[in-house]
Amino acid sequence: xxKKALDILAGKAGDAILETASYLGDEMALVQRAHxxxxxxxxxxxxxxxxxxxxxxxxxxxxxxxxxxxVVYILYSLQHKHRLRLxxxxxxxxxxxxxxxxxxxxxxxxxxxxWDLYGITFRGHPxxxxxxxxxxxxxxxxxxxYPQNGRQPLIRRPDATPTDDLTQRLxxxxxxxxxx
Amino acid sequence: xxxxxxxxxxxxxxxxVNWAQKFSLFTYPFATACCAMEFMSIxxxxxxxxxxxxxxxxxxxxxxxxxxxVGTITERQAPVLRRVYDQMIDPxxxxxxxxxxxxxGFYQNYTVTPGADQIVPVDVYVPxxxxxxxxxxxxxxxxxxxxQDHRGHAQIELGNTAMISMKDRRRLPIHQDxxxxxxxxxxRMPRNGKVR
Numbered sequence: 194x195x196k197k198a199l200d201i202l203a204g205k206a207g208d209a210i211l212e213t214a215s216y217l218g219d220e221m222a223l224v225q226r227a228h229x230x231x232x233x234x235x236x237x238x239x240x241x242x243x244x245x246x247x248x249x250x251x252x253x254x255x256x257x258x259x260x261x262x263x264v265v266y267i268l269y270s271l272q273h274k275h276r277l278r279l280x281x282x283x284x285x286x287x288x289x290x291x292x293x294x295x296x297x298x299x300x301x302x303x304x305x306x307x308w309d310l311y312g313i314t315f316r317g318h319p320x321x322x323x324x325x326x327x328x329x330x331x332x333x334x335x336x337x338x339y340p341q342n343g344r345q346p347l348i349r350r351p352d353a354t355p356t357d358d359l360t361q362r363l364x365x366x367x368x369x370x371x372x373x
Numbered sequence: 374x375x376x377x378x379x380x381x382x383x384x385x386x387x388x389x390v391n392w393a394q395k396f397s398l399f400t401y402p403f404a405t406a407c408c409a410m411e412f413m414s415i416x417x418x419x420x421x422x423x424x425x426x427x428x429x430x431x432x433x434x435x436x437x438x439x440x441x442x443v444g445t446i447t448e449r450q451a452p453v454l455r456r457v458y459d460q461m462i463d464p465x466x467x468x469x470x471x472x473x474x475x476x477x478g479f480y481q482n483y484t485v486t487p488g489a490d491q492i493v494p495v496d497v498y499v500p501x502x503x504x505x506x507x508x509x510x511x512x513x514x515x516x517x518x519x520x521q522d523h524r525g526h527a528q529i530e531l532g533n534t535a536m537i538s539m540k541d542r543r544r545l546p547i548h549q550d551x552x553x554x555x556x557x558x559x560x561r562m563p564r565n566g567k568v569r
Binding site (some may be wrong): 326340341342343347348353 | 448449452455481484490492494
């Protein structure tokens with residue numbers, strides 16, 4: 194469906210694109226991390242591509258593989274009606290990537306969410322703080338190694354029964370005085 | 374009526390006060406999730422909780438005496454719920470509407486509080502996802518029996534509520550410096566409106 198757009202991008206971006214794939218009308222391009230901002234800028238400004246809309250920005254956690262994270266940009270062109278997915282591999286020990294806020298305003302909250310839930314740092318983001326979880330929360334809960342029941346309560350009744358061992362452990366090690 | 378609590382218990386007066394209170398519950402619907410849709414039909418004319426004297430929702434906790442927790446309580450929202458409960462005037466009751474408010478429901482994960490009773494004392498639990506209106510009315514009648522028998526959490530804590538004068542009752546739940554009743558000073562919510 195968007196094969197043409199993918200071919201145009203592959204022709205213009207050159208070495209920045211490591212790999213392309215096309216499956217059932219779904220076009221994907223794997224981009225070098227160092228060049229992601231210029232590839233995104235090309236996608237937005239090039240008149241043949243013209244991706245005016247950043248539909249979504251999300252992260253995949255491939256726990257156990259290297260590099261661990263994959264940042265996914267889903268772009269949509271309002272004029273040409275084509276879509277494209279750009280992926281960037283990000284290693285765990287250096288989970289930093291350039292922010293796309295200078296290109297799309299919608300990247301602001303999407304990148305805050307990605308940082309909140311996966312711990313990917315976006316370099317150049319104007320206001321990178323938590324958006325879904327509360328400020329006192331420790332860790333990034335959508336990482337696959339975060340325990341599913343790892344509650345970090347802000348408040349509990351003094352006589353409330355702990356619901357499981359993990360809650361009890363988190364209560365004891367919590368930095369928040371109000372939960373004790 | 375004297376302002377201090379006397380040594381004797383006027384049981385007949387207490388029974389009359391409980392009878393009056395159980396038929397004049399002012400509700401505060403703390404509606405956070407899809408159960409609120411079902412709650413609307415209970416408020417409506419077909420099921421009509423005004424038959425039980427509880428038709429008047431007050432959207433200020435200071436004017437309510439029945440807190441209806443209608444929906445999922447997340448960990449992030451828990452301090453807000455506690456603050457709303459602390460602002461209510463004694464004697465007060467709490468009804469958990471639906472499985473999410475009762476136990477966390479199927480949200481067994483890091484975001485959702487496993488039951489609102491971790492935050493505030495709950496008098497009646499109404500199960501269901503969402504509960505049928507008949508279930509809620511059953512729970513409301515159970516709460517009325519509980520009020521009449523003087524078995525509510527707040528009633529047990531306060532003891533003889535009939536002999537607390539209006540002057541003392543206004544003073545009861547709110548401290549001079551903040552909003553909370555049941556929490557120690559460092560656990561109380563700050564007054565500037567921020568919950569943390």
